[in-house]
Each structure stands twice: as structure tokens, then as C-alpha cells.
Amino acid sequence: MSDTIIWTEKYRPKDFSDVRGQDAIVSKVKAFVEQKNLPHLLFAGPAGVGKSSLALVVAKQLFKDSWRENFLELNASDERGIDVVRVKVKDFARTKSIGDVPFKIIFLDECDALTKEAQQALRRTMENYTNTCRFILAANYSSKILDPIQSRCAVFRFKPLPKEDVINIINKVEKNESLVIDDNAKEALYIVSEGDCRRVENILQSCSAVDKNITEELVFSLASFAQPKEIKGILETAINGDFINARKGLLDVMLRYGLSGLDLIKQIQKEVWNLSIDNRKKVSLVDKCGEIEFRMVEGADEFVQLEALLACFSSAEE
Ligand SMILES: Nc1ncnc2c1ncn2[C@@H]1O[C@H](COP(=O)(O)OP(=O)(O)O)[C@@H](O)[C@H]1O
Ligand SMILES: [Mg+2]
Structure with a gap:
């Protein structure tokens, strides 16, 4: 029988030792839990690196x-406005914690989606319930969290997982699910994940x-990610002056992998560094990628912009 449980839940860390690649953070947070004394915490960092998982481990280890x-x-970002958050917090915080830990935990995810005003309200809420509750806040960017909130929290910055840890996680899933994943595919999984385990x-x-x-092919085809060597090939074609074929190749890759213009720009920008052209040209092409990306975000036609970028590669060689 095939299982229907989603793997990100199936493989969610259950204990501190399961949270990989964040050793410095884990050891500090674990010490708080062992003392049964926790400050408010702010977990900052990109998606899929263990912020929610660590918050859950804290709760499970503390309250069993x-x-x-x-x-x-x-x-x-789900709750409509800070008022909903406030009401829910109030209801939850009204009753005492169960067991021997003198506080409850409120985990508030995606705090950087809150407006300034909402954050101000959050700050007051944190103050009001400080005797009965500890907050764990999670955000992608700590810079988007108001200083007065940050200063009430112990701030931890999570990083994308290093390759070794990503490979370890892949190996674990491979064994558990009876898969056969060759080394190139593992490498590809690491490339497309950029350290995001989810x-x-x-x-x-x-x-x-x-x-x-x-x-490798299967990974790239399902990840909305072209094979890096294909992108490199297209850029080399453009640099060699064959603009028409480069353009054809780009369109083909875009359709085959279902990529958006923005996906492609990100990949092109990475591949620039692997081309054999001199460094000053690389720098100017990367600069160009930035400009084109901005235009796309602002709503310019994707294909026109990609062509303009390819044209820059074609004239890069002289
Ligand atoms: N540091 C990690 N160690 C082990 N597994 C992880 C780690 N980070 C993420 N994962 C895996 O990815 C899933 C999603 O992680 P999550 O903690 O929700 O990420 P975040 O909250 O940082 O976006 C987890 O259930 C787990 O399977
Ligand atoms: Mg999360």
C-alpha cells in the first residue's frame, strides 16, 4: 500500500538530535529546555531549514x-489581522499551563508578514502575557521585525543546510522508502534545494x-529547474555569436521544464561564473542579470527581457 502521508511531516525532527545543520542554535535552545526556563525566542532564516521543527521539539521536550x-x-500571514492573533492568544493564555512548567508556548510563524502596527500590538500582547506565556516567533528576515520585539527575544539565525546534512537527509529517506538514488541525482537534489529541506x-x-x-534527469524535470549544463550550453552558444540557436535553446528549456522567466534568470546568473570569459565580462553580465530581473518583477514581458539578456551574451565576446 502506498502511503499518503506527506514526507515533510513523516520526516519532521522529533528530538533535538534530529535537527541537523543548526548545532549552535540547537545546543543553546536545548539548554533552555533543560532548565525549564525559556526567554522569548526569534527564529530567523529562509524556508525549510528547521524553524518550525525546532519550535515543535521545544514544546514536545518541555511538556512531554x-x-x-x-x-x-x-x-x-493566515490569521486575518493582529486582532485575531490577540483574541486567540488571550483565550489560550487565560488558563494556566498543565504540568510542572510554569508557562505555555505560543509559536507565531511568518511574523515578517505583520505590518508595523500589528507588530506594535504584538509587542504589547507579549508584555501582557509574559508571566504565563513564552513566544517563539519565526520570520524569514529578522530585519523586518521591530527592534523593540527583537530586543525582547533571544535571536537565532538559521542557515540553509550544508551539503553534508542535506545528503544525510536524502540517504535516510532513500533507505526508509527503498529508493535507489544515484550520486548525480543526490548532487542535483542539493543544487535545486539550495539548502531547503522541505x-x-x-x-x-x-x-x-x-x-x-x-x-538526475528526473530530479531536474520535477523541480522546475533546468540542468545547469544545458543553461551553460545555451550561454556558450550565445557567446559564440549564434544568437538564433541560443534563443531556440532557451525557449526549449523554458517549455520543457516549465520555467518562468524569473526562474531562468536565477539559473543564468549562477552559470555566468562557470563560463570561460574574463572576470570583468562576468561581472557586467551578472549586473545585467540583476537589471533584467528587476524589469521582470516590475512586469516587463519575460521573453523580450530574456532575449535582451541573451543579446548581451552575444556581444560579450569581442
Ligand atoms: N534542520 C533540519 N534537520 C532535519 N530536517 C529538517 C531540517 N529543516 C527542515 N527539515 C525537514 O523539512 C521539513 C520542514 O521544515 P520546517 O522546520 O517546517 O522548516 P521552516 O519552518 O524553517 O520553514 C521538516 O519537517 C523536516 O522534514
Ligand atoms: Mg515554518
Whole structure:
């Protein structure tokens, strides 16, 4: 019977030792939990690196069997406005914690989606319930969180997982799910994940639905990510002056992998560094990528912009 549980939940860390690649953070947070004394925490960092997982581990280790009664998870970007957050927090904080820990935990995810005013309200809420509740806030960028909130929290900056840890996670899933993943495919998974484990596990799960034998090609085709060597080939064609074929190649890659113009720009920008042209040209092409990306974000026609970028590669060689 094929399982329907989503792998990101199936492989969610259950204990501190399962949270990989964030050792310095984990050891500090673990010490708080062992002392049963926790300041407010702010977890900052990109998606899929263990912020929510660590918050859950804290709750489970601190409260054991009664963690569900003592842990409230809210998503700032889901809840319509800070008022909803305030009401839910108030309801939750009104009753005492169950067990021997004198506080409950409120985990508020995606705090950087809150407006300044909402954050001000959050700050007051944190102050009001400081005797009975500890807040764990998560955000992509700590710079988007008001200083007075940051200064009330111990701030931890999560990083994308290093390659070694991503590969370890892949190996674990491979064994558990009886997959066969060759080394090139593992490398590809690391490239497309950029250290985001949620992405790794999601791509692996979609790959496994197609074939238990996972190859580089399968990974790239399901990840909305062209093979880096194909992008490099297109750029080299352009640099060699064959603009028409480069343009054809680009369109082909775009359609085959279902890429948006923005996906492509990101990949092109990475490949510039692997071209054999002199460094000053690389710098000016990367600069151009930035400009084109900005125009696309502002709504310019994707294909016109990509062509303009390719034209710059074609005239890069003289
Ligand atoms: N540091 C990590 N160690 C092990 N697994 C991880 C780690 N970070 C993420 N994962 C995997 O990715 C999934 C999503 O991670 P999550 O903690 O929700 O990320 P975030 O909250 O930072 O976006 C987890 O359930 C787990 O399977
Ligand atoms: Mg999260």
C-alpha cells in the first residue's frame, strides 16, 4: 500500500538530535529546555531549514505528553489581522499551563508578514502575557521585525543546510522508502534545494511517485529547474555569436521544464561564473542579470527581457 502521508511531516525532527545543520542554535535552545526556563525566542532564516521543527521539539521536550495543551501555533500571514492573533492568544493564555512548567508556548510563524502596527500590538500582547506565556516567533528576515520585539527575544539565525546534512537527509529517506538514488541525482537534489529541506523532501516524494529509481534527469524535470549544463550550453552558444540557436535553446528549456522567466534568470546568473570569459565580462553580465530581473518583477514581458539578456551574451565576446 502506498502511503499518503506527506514526507515533510513523516520526516519532521522529533528530538533535538534530529535537527541537523543548526548545532549552535540547537545546543543553546536545548539548554533552555533543560532548565525549564525559556526567554522569548526569534527564529530567523529562509524556508525549510528547521524553524518550525525546532519550535515543535521545544514544546514536545518541555511538556512531554501534554504538549498539545500547552502549545499554540498561529500563522501571522493566515490569521486575518493582529486582532485575531490577540483574541486567540488571550483565550489560550487565560488558563494556566498543565504540568510542572510554569508557562505555555505560543509559536507565531511568518511574523515578517505583520505590518508595523500589528507588530506594535504584538509587542504589547507579549508584555501582557509574559508571566504565563513564552513566544517563539519565526520570520524569514529578522530585519523586518521591530527592534523593540527583537530586543525582547533571544535571536537565532538559521542557515540553509550544508551539503553534508542535506545528503544525510536524502540517504535516510532513500533507505526508509527503498529508493535507489544515484550520486548525480543526490548532487542535483542539493543544487535545486539550495539548502531547503522541505524542498528536498517534496521533490523526492514526487520523484518516487514516478520511479523508485531516481536520476538526475528526473530530479531536474520535477523541480522546475533546468540542468545547469544545458543553461551553460545555451550561454556558450550565445557567446559564440549564434544568437538564433541560443534563443531556440532557451525557449526549449523554458517549455520543457516549465520555467518562468524569473526562474531562468536565477539559473543564468549562477552559470555566468562557470563560463570561460574574463572576470570583468562576468561581472557586467551578472549586473545585467540583476537589471533584467528587476524589469521582470516590475512586469516587463519575460521573453523580450530574456532575449535582451541573451543579446548581451552575444556581444560579450569581442
Ligand atoms: N534542520 C533540519 N534537520 C532535519 N530536517 C529538517 C531540517 N529543516 C527542515 N527539515 C525537514 O523539512 C521539513 C520542514 O521544515 P520546517 O522546520 O517546517 O522548516 P521552516 O519552518 O524553517 O520553514 C521538516 O519537517 C523536516 O522534514
Ligand atoms: Mg515554518
